[in-house]
Amino acid sequence: MQLDHLPLNRMAVIRTIHWDDLPDQEGHRLRSLGFEPGVAIEALHKGILMWRDPLAVRVGRMTVALRTNVAAAIDCELSA
Amino acid sequence: MTEMPPLVALVGNPNAGKSALFNALTGARQKIANYPGVTVERKSGRATFADGRPVEMIDLPGAYSLSPDSLDEAVTRDVVLGNLQGHRRPDALVIVLDAGNLDNHLRFALELIAQGLPTVVALNMIDLAERDGLQLDSQKLARALGVPVIETVAVRRRGLEPLMIQLEEALHNPSPAIEPVAISIGAQNQRARDIARSVIINETAGRQWTRRLDAVLLHPVGGVVILLALLFLMFQAVYGWSEAPIGWIESGFALLSDGIKNAMPDGLLRSFLTDGVIAGVGSVIVFLPQILILFLFILLLEASGYMTRAAFVMDRLMAAVGLSGHSFIPLLSSFACAIPGIMATRTIMDQKERLATILISPLMTCSARLPVYTVIIGAFIPASNIGPGIGLQGLVLFGLYIAGILGAMLAASAIQRFVTQSRTSSFLIEMPRYQWPRVSDIALNLWQRAWVFLRRAGTIIFAATIILWALLSFPKAPEGSNISQVEYSVAGRIADGLEPIVRPIGFNHDIALALIPAMAAREVAVSALATVYAIDAADDDAAATSLGPKLAADWSLATALAFLAWFVFAPQCISTIAVTRRETNGWKWPIFMVTYLFALAYAAAGITYWTARSFGL
Numbered sequence: 043m044q045l046d047h048l049p050l051n052r053m054a055v056i057r058t059i060h061w062d063d064l065p066d067q068e069g070h071r072l073r074s075l076g077f078e079p080g081v082a083i084e085a086l087h088k089g090i091l092m093w094r095d096p097l098a099v100r101v102g103r104m105t106v107a108l109r110t111n112v113a114a115a116i117d118c119e120l121s122a
Numbered sequence: 123m124t125e126m127p128p129l130v131a132l133v134g135n136p137n138a139g140k141s142a143l144f145n146a147l148t149g150a151r152q153k154i155a156n157y158p159g160v161t162v163e164r165k166s167g168r169a170t171f172a173d174g175r176p177v178e179m180i181d182l183p184g185a186y187s188l189s190p191d192s193l194d195e196a197v198t199r200d201v202v203l204g205n206l207q208g209h210r211r212p213d214a215l216v217i218v219l220d221a222g223n224l225d226n227h228l229r230f231a232l233e234l235i236a237q238g239l240p241t242v243v244a245l246n247m248i249d250l251a252e253r254d255g256l257q258l259d260s261q262k263l264a265r266a267l268g269v270p271v272i273e274t275v276a277v278r279r280r281g282l283e284p285l286m287i288q289l290e291e292a293l294h295n296p297s298p299a300i301e302p303v304a305i306s307i308g309a310q311n312q313r314a315r316d317i318a319r320s321v322i323i324n325e326t327a328g329r330q331w332t333r334r335l336d337a338v339l340l341h342p343v344g345g346v347v348i349l350l351a352l353l354f355l356m357f358q359a360v361y362g363w364s365e366a367p368i369g370w371i372e373s374g375f376a377l378l379s380d381g382i383k384n385a386m387p388d389g390l391l392r393s394f395l396t397d398g399v400i401a402g403v404g405s406v407i408v409f410l411p412q413i414l415i416l417f418l419f420i421l422l423l424e425a426s427g428y429m430t431r432a433a434f435v436m437d438r439l440m441a442a443v444g445l446s447g448h449s450f451i452p453l454l455s456s457f458a459c460a461i462p463g464i465m466a467t468r469t470i471m472d473q474k475e476r477l478a479t480i481l482i483s484p485l486m487t488c489s490a491r492l493p494v495y496t497v498i499i500g501a502f503i504p505a506s507n508i509g510p511g512i513g514l515q516g517l518v519l520f521g522l523y524i525a526g527i528l529g530a531m532l533a534a535s536a537i538q539r540f541v542t543q544s545r546t547s548s549f550l551i552e553m554p555r556y557q558w559p560r561v562s563d564i565a566l567n568l569w570q571r572a573w574v575f576l577r578r579a580g581t582i583i584f585a586a587t588i589i590l591w592a593l594l595s596f597p598k599a600p601e602g603s604n605i606s607q608v609e610y611s612v613a614g615r616i617a618d619g620l621e622p623i624v625r626p627i628g629f630n631h632d633i634a635l636a637l638i639p640a641m642a643a644r645e646v647a648v649s650a651l652a653t654v655y656a657i658d659a660a661d662d663d664a665a666a667t668s669l670g671p672k673l674a675a676d677w678s679l680a681t682a683l684a685f686l687a688w689f690v691f692a693p694q695c696i697s698t699i700a701v702t703r704r705e706t707n708g709w710k711w712p713i714f715m716v717t718y719l720f721a722l723a724y725a726a727a728g729i730t731y732w733t734a735r736s737f738g739l
Contacts, residue, residue: 067191067471071550074186076226078311086333087340093438096447096549098340102225102315105332105553107434107447112550 043120045113046097048085054118056081056101063115072112076102083118127168127176128293129210131201133234134218135227136184137427137554139246141165143218143276144181145563147286154570162197162468171290172283180212187307188233193468202237214240214293216285221258221273222251222555224321228314229307235269240292243271244285249278250555257324266317277560332427332555339428345435352432356419357523364411371411375404390595397656398591401649403584409645410575413489416458417571418564425559429454430551437549443531444538446472446549449479453530456486460698464705474544478537480702481715484693485530487523490644494689495522497648501670502682518686525690529722541714586646590639591653608654613638627724628684628731630677644695680734687730693719 048054056079061069086105087098096109134140145152148167155164165181182201183194190196197206204211217231235241245260264271270288274281339345379400386392423429429451437447448470456463463483470476503515538544593613599605608614609631617635624634632654640647648669655672673682693699693716702712
């Protein structure tokens, strides 16, 4: 399931990240923030009004804001 | 023999509490300068070892890795690697880690330790981690990393002594240089997480303040309302809270001026002191309270962790004009002053977005424009209420702010579309945990801001005022001549040349005159007008009355409105232009900025003037 479609407040794990779909800089920043396959992730909040963009997610122990177009490149799997 | 004290760099992720630790270690003895060749602020200070020997500390910009995504990170890399021309390489590093965020912060720590410099790790904000239900084994972490680890709580000064002891030891007995091993960022992340997992002794569900607060502050509707309310409160405070201190400063300068008038015979020196120095510098220092209140809010928003939430809330709106939430923070700072605003853009990853943000930041109504707005509004707009609690003067002021913001939005769209031709912007940012801002950190920061402003008032504004006073006072109009002193002076003659250009937009001779020194700093326009009228009124009692009534008698309302419209857009202030040149590495962008802003200002003033005239004002 793509990160931007992940239901809020449900534990999940990053399965794959489609690095090729991301601009170099954003891929690099994602990596330095700790986004890697296998890392626990949870969608926390969605952006304002009708846009529901950007997203706030918890990755590891950190809260990160990212836009849905970047989130779409991150495949997740809900934990049981 | 004098030996240079060792240089120690504090380095770590943003939001690890690095600056708080730096403040705790160095106290108020800090120096703010720039790194050679870049405008990234270099904060340095002195700390002492137990035996009293000094050590020089620098607070490096927060970074996520040694392969930089932003200008700030590039400086951190260059200093750590010893690649920054004209800057010595640190003798040791203090890596500041957020204890509650080891999974994500350890990777950068591993990368730094691999550089082989003597290193001590400060496991900071350990109290917050414990509050969140984390128990860590710092000794196990030290063994895993191969460097000493000290638990610290910078804001409570906990762990500072052991940190300095370990640092001294590390400087004396450097560990054998390790060959930096190039491992992939993915492998580093993996290792970081393994270490993090192994040092966590116990983890209980703690109080999740941040999450609960975010549920409110990032609420799709509520979050927007709260942000708007906060901004409204901020601007209300800037005016409401500053009234009294402004009054004190004004009466202080009035007393000083009267004292000099009583103590000295009338003459050139007295005119220089009262009409030049006091009228000019005084009319600017009066705005210190407003500037400090604005900075206070911005510092509080930053220190509490709310600023990135504001960026989150604003991101989608900023995206509509080709920017992102990243631009919101520098633009908000630009309401205080465009210079820190422009400097804050270096955290923006996307270089096109960064450029666009720099180019529009002078459109945010900076505090230097307040003196101009306040004086003109006070003189021309009646202090009547148009509704319960809504004053006409306040509304006009609000309108000027809005005009600046709308102008900036339009300019941003146009610039991103036609100039930088950027198709996308991006928003990717860590949102730190909320914490109570610490009074002494805020106070120190505020003091540094006030000092920068006063230094500016004492140098640029002082010099501009004196030059203007001299230009206005010489040559002396012949005795009994019917030409006024101002018309006869050098400045008056320069203004004669400028007047035909600004006449079509409703500006008179005095305004043409004030525009010249206002290039030094916008607020000088007010002191310039004050000086002009003080000199012209030298022989009568009118000099004692304030500037407002004189303007009201001399200018038409249409002219006053045009003058306000001009200042919404005009790129005045040489410092802003200079910073833009440095930040963009050349004259191309500052020239572009000055040109488009002057064009906008001229058009806006002209349209305002002729519209007002057609209404018979």
